[in-house]
Amino acid sequence: MEHLFLGCGIALLLLMALCLVRVVGGPTVLDRILGGNVIGTKTTVLLLIIGVLYDNVAMFVDIAIAYALLNFIATLGAAKYFLRRKNLPGK
Amino acid sequence: MLWIAGFLVVAGIFFFAVGVLGVLRFPDFYTRLHAAGKCDSLAAVLVIFGIALYNLVDFSPLNLLVSLKILAIAAFVFVASPTATHAVTEAALIIGVEPWTKKDNPQ
Amino acid sequence: MAKIATFLTMLAFWVLLSGMFDAFHFSLGVISCLLVTLFSHELLFYGDRKRSWVKGTLGVVLYFPWLFWQIVLANLQVAYIVLHPRMHDLIDPRLIRFKTFLKRPISKVTFAQSITLTPGTVTVNIHGDEFTVYALTRSAADSLPGEMERRVGRALEQTK
Missing domain, CATH: 1.20.5 (Single alpha-helices involved in coiled-coils or other helix-helix interfaces)
Structure with a gap:
């Protein structure tokens, strides 16, 4: 079972690296925000998997909750911020 | 129980992979939202359920509390992910990102 | 209370x-x-207290398993479109508008979130009782509002 979780963690890391292609490549700012949001969701799950691997879920759950809240607020804040900008780069 | 947990986690990873492939392959921003908004929330909830079950295998009150906390994360993801998608979509519509349409579509 | x-x-x-x-x-x-x-205290529970709490909770509890099953179906559909080698033939994105009969804000929000989570549709905006929805395929656009609106209405709007 430990090996399964280890494999899943590595797969999640690879998927996050693939998401970085979208974050770096754009083409619009909102695409980058979306890529960041997707990476953030994966990070929440990855924190839980790391907790299982280190046999210390009780501690990593709190970190995962905090990260999920931060990710949500960061996405909302970024969307609202770019709502006010007129000439968007790469639009 | 162990096998159900393992199956849930693997299914979640599969949907994560589909979501990432969709974000990379779809032609424009709005269609990417579909892949990101749906696959991500379901995949996260599946993996979180799996980990909560795995945590309950050796049962104790502390583990039960931790599992409830993990389920609280699932509930939060379930509410927050569509809201974030909605906010980003509205921002894109107001800024005026061009939607992709079919070439033979008269609209 | x-x-x-x-x-x-x-x-x-x-x-x-x-x-x-x-x-x-x-x-x-x-x-x-x-x-x-x-x-x-007025942020979490507010509005009229005409309906009983038990009924409301029961409606939500009955609604969620159906919603979860719909979400799984939606994800399988999106997975099929994403993994299809010629997916540009399958998708046909369009913006649609429709009016809803839902009155309470909570049921409108539930309906909007459910639309975002289920087959090929994302809620863009709610103005009064008019929904703006971005659909991925023609069949997804035709299926709205449909059954989901009835179910949300049954779960959360029983006073009417």
Whole structure:
């Protein structure tokens, strides 16, 4: 079972690296925000998997909750911020 | 129980992979939202359920509390992910990102 | 009534997050829950109290398994489109508008979130009772509002 979780963690890391292609490549700012949001969701799950691997879920759950809240607020804040900008780069 | 947990986690990873492939392959921003908004929330909830079950295998009150906390994360993801998608979509519509349409579509 | 419900919800959430039951930490929780209840009791439970709580909770509990099954179906559909080698032939994105009969804000929000989570549709905006929805395929656009609106109405709008 430990090996399964280890494999899943590595797969999640690879998927996050693939998401970085979208974050770096754009083409619009909102695409980058979306890529960041997707990476953030994966990070929440990855924190839980790391907790299982280190046999210390009780501690990593709190970190995962905090990260999920931060990710949500960061996405909302970024969307609202770019709502006010007129000439968007790469639009 | 162990096998159900393992199956849930693997299914979640599969949907994560589909979501990432969709974000990379779809032609424009709005269609990417579909892949990101749906696959991500379901995949996260599946993996979180799996980990909560795995945590309950050796049962104790502390583990039960931790599992409830993990389920609280699932509930939060379930509410927050569509809201974030909605906010980003509205921002894109107001800024005026061009939607992709079919070439033979008269609209 | 709303104050007591808010206080109990907050206290349950505190116990869930802290996990410590000694007198010091628990009294801290009670004090902060009392403060939150005092300042913002009208945020969580508000509006008319015509419907019974039991009925509302039962409706939501009955609605969620159906919603979860719909979400799984939606994800399988999106997975099929994403993994299809010629997916540009399958998708046909369009923006549609329709009016809803739902009245309470909570049911409108539930309906919008459900639309975002299920087959090929994302809610863009709600103006009064007009929904703006971005659909991925023609069949997804045709299926709205349909069955989901009826189910949300049954779960959350039983007074009418």
